[in-house]
Amino acid sequence: MLHVIEVRQDNGMDWYEEQDGIGAPSGADAEARPAAAAGSGGVTPARAAAMAGNAAAGTDSGTTAGAASLAGIVAVHGAGSVTPSRAAADGTAFGAEARSRDCWYLSLVTYGKCVYWIEQEKVVMEKGDLLLIPGSTYFYGKSVPTLFHSKTVVKFIVSADGAARLPLLGLTGALKWKLGRYEQALERVQALHREWSERQPYADVMAEAMLMELLTICNRERDRGVVSDHKHRYVEHMKKYVQEHYREKVTKDDLGAYVRLSPNYAATLFREVTGQTISEYVHGVRIKTALHLLVDSRLTVAEISEFLGYGDVSYFHRVFKRLTGRNPSEWMAERPADI
Template sequence: MLKVNDIRQDRAMEWFTEEKGDQPFYTLVFLRYGKCVYWVNHVKLILEKGDGLLIPYGTPYYAKSVPSVFHEKFVLTFSRRDAAGEEPSRLDILQEKKPIRLRIGSLDWMIDRLRTIAEEREDRTWLADVRAEAILAEVLVLWSRERRQGPVSAAVDYNAQRMKDYIQEYYRERITKDILGAHIGRSPNYAASLFRRATGQTISEYVHATRMKKAVYLLKDSLLTAGDISEMLGYRDVSYFNRLFKKLTGKNPSDYR
């Protein structure tokens, strides 16, 4: 079993940290913006936007920001709680003794999941620790899959970004694989497969997640009702909007009022 020890979001230009190698936990880093440097076992690793890094427990490292360069990242530390007689974890990345660096196609999704862990821990939400363990396991599984599949090609990444840009602009409207396929000049099924490969999400999942981010913003910073926001985002049935909001955020729209 996995146990989340700590999670933080760094947004800094001047930053430094160090572990001597006696830490009983793994360190998971997802860089959302900018650039920073890690020296792990005296090996220099320059992390850039979209990179993930997993440092095994008991591995010495130190890290710092690049001079005059702002960066933003999520850092999560976790440990394993293997019971006596329990089979070793099937996650291959937890068996590695060396740091694992990987460019992450589904970075946006993973960042959102880590943000959920951070928010629920801060709010002391009931059973937040249990949900954190489940989210961490899901993140590590998808990261392992990406690693096995190999890096996303530049062409796939380019077309996935074009589709994401389209969704960001037209998220209020009905968006399907047919529409996105036409947008990038490919077949609907190819567009759907490419999108899933590059982001770790289906087109529908990404559209709903985009809408819910906007919904959270509007609930916090406007006087619009949940019904108003539901209709604005393309949901005709406010009860469906409420259920979907609860499913994706873990909270009710009324919790933000």
Template structure:
């Protein structure tokens, strides 16, 4: 488990001043969009979309800001609650900053935004919930890092499968179809997809649908049933369960947000 000191989202155009991070804790930065740079212990590190940066405690670090740069990122400052956590997650014992590109951005985004929501809402027991969610996130990141760099051919296959899903996500998508689109067996396609993205094909399809559902619930006048059917769900109650599991809210919550803006 972890003690969390700060969780924040950084959005928009960067200003002219540096934004320092505290050196009394670890810092995890993930860039969702755009690019930025951090100065860590005298070293400048450039970060782009889907880059992760883990900064050990004890190092002076600051985001270098300049006019015209746009980025969206999530910053989490935290410390392990005990030595056992460091022993079980060796990535936390590093003395040098670690930068790498994640190939499971959809999964990390979901986990990070859920942590941000819990931290911002500050409901009862929120600190315990955030610590548990951060533990899950760091395990996911550690597993990806331990596996090392993926082969370029594997990354290419994943991008091809993702594009196929993006073009057909409203219908039923099978591993047979995905295997055919990259020229491998269905079982290999399913195994590769899960290994690289951290999700099953079905999980990814549901998340792609819920991304569209959230937008439609907020920005259209369609009913939940209309949107459910549009996205391939014949049972609205099943759609509601999937939406709640992935977004952490009910469709009615998103519709209420729609009403607030009108």
């Protein structure tokens, strides 16, 4: 089983987060943090000082001797000298302080770039990348200076039986990869965020079910093996073509010609990376546009159907219902009165 703790969207250029909750640094320390972490094995001056303070106050889980030892190291050598191995050797159990939480962390980047430091390793995240960090793993991350980014983050706890059901939940280290099924994952994570934000009855149960579905999609993709970067590039080009021509009939011949591959190989590659056929992807793009037009325009259902390239409005109804679970007229009922 999974227990969702938090679902949020991060947007901006000044994001900072740390797993163990010591808090974001400020001023010069905020700028020095990445360099200090890389040089000191992940324990920065601010972090080490906080560790020493917590230990001395008895709020850490280390022993009294360990607290005194850590405080002594900081006093004699400076906070930057405290590494994970040094802290553990002195009985303070760096892991007990930094790994005291069992909260897992899933991050899907939807725009721009950001950077994480996970157990001394730098991980650069950009649009389409998913990061899964197991519970009890120390990390921190921040925005790339002057660069806007957005991402959705889910924090959750995994029970023993939950870990046994999906291999991804048995990870002992962080895992980052570029999703081939990005659109599918994005839809799930956006729905999960809406469910969590609206807090309808049984929202926690629904959120946990949605998270399990998202992780299952990710696990299936990982089971197929890592897709090479050049395959991703081909498919991104094909997606770009679809985005520009979705109102027309898009075929494997069109995409093959666009990326200079044989039609059959283009279609096979597209499905391998995205988990969808070309036709399924085109329908998805059309229906996303329909959702917008049904609420934010004055067009009728028939006009929207024609605009999107569906010659038969009844066929548009069937596709819309299959992909959204609702009829176009039901969605249109949410259109503001002043539209």
